[in-house]
Amino acid sequence: MPTLTKLYTMQEASQHNSKEDCWVVIDGKVYDVSSYLDEHPGGDDVVLAATGKDATDDFEDAGHSESAKELMETFCIGELDTSSPVIPELEISSKKQTDYAQKLVGLTKQYWVVPVAVVGISVVLGFLHLRKK
Numbered sequence: 001m002p003t004l005t006k007l008y009t010m011q012e013a014s015q016h017n018s019k020e021d022c023w024v025v026i027d028g029k030v031y032d033v034s035s036y037l038d039e040h041p042g043g044d045d046v047v048l049a050a051t052g053k054d055a056t057d058d059f060e061d062a063g064h065s066e067s068a069k070e071l072m073e074t075f076c077i078g079e080l081d082t083s084s085p086v087i088p089e090l091e092i093s094s095k096k097q098t099d100y101a102q103k104l105v106g107l108t109k110q111y112w113v114v115p116v117a118v119v120g121i122s123v124v125l126g127f128l129h130l131r132k133k
C-alpha cells in the first residue's frame with residue numbers, strides 16, 4: 001500500500017518561523033517542533049534560527065544523540081517538495097545587484113568631498129587667473 005506523504009515547499013515551510021509555529025527542514029523532511037521549542041536542551045533560539053532553510057548541517061553540527069534523532073521523528077509532518085526548487089543563481093545575482101547598488105549609494109555619500117573640492121579648487125584657480133590679468 002502506498003504511503004501518503006505530505007509535501008511542503010521550502011517557501012511554505014519557511015513561513016512557520018515563530019515560537020508558536022516553528023517548522024524545521026532536516027535531511028529532506030519537515031518537522032513541526034512548535035510544541036518542543038520550550039523543552040529543547042539547546043534553547044529555542046538556535047532552532048528558530050534554523051527555520052526557512054535546510055537545517056541539516058546545523059542539526060548535524062550540534063552533534064545530536066541517537067535518542068534526539070528518534071525524538072525528532074515524532075515531530076515529522078512530511079517531506080520537502082523539491083520538484084520546483086528555487087534557482088540559487090537567480091537569488092545570488094539579484095542579491096549581488098542590490099549589494100552593488102547599496103555600495104554605490106555608500107560611496108556617493110562618502111565621497112561627496114571630491115566634487116566639492118574640485119569645484120572649490122576651480123573657483124580659487126579662476127580667481128587667481130583673473131587677478132593676474
Ligand code: HEM
Nearest residue numbers: 031041042046047050055058059062063064065068071072
Ligand atoms: C527536530 C528537531 C530537534 C530535536 C528533537 C532536538 C533535540 C535535542 C536534544 C534531545 C538535545 C540534547 C542533546 C542530545 O541528546 O543530543 C539537543 C541539543 C542541542 N540541539 Fe537540538 N534538537 C532539534 C533541532 C535542533 C536544531 C535545528 C538545532 C540548530 C542548530 C539544534 C541545536 C542544538 C544544540 C546546539 C544542542 C546542544 C545543547 C548543549 O549541549 O548545550 N537542535 N537537541
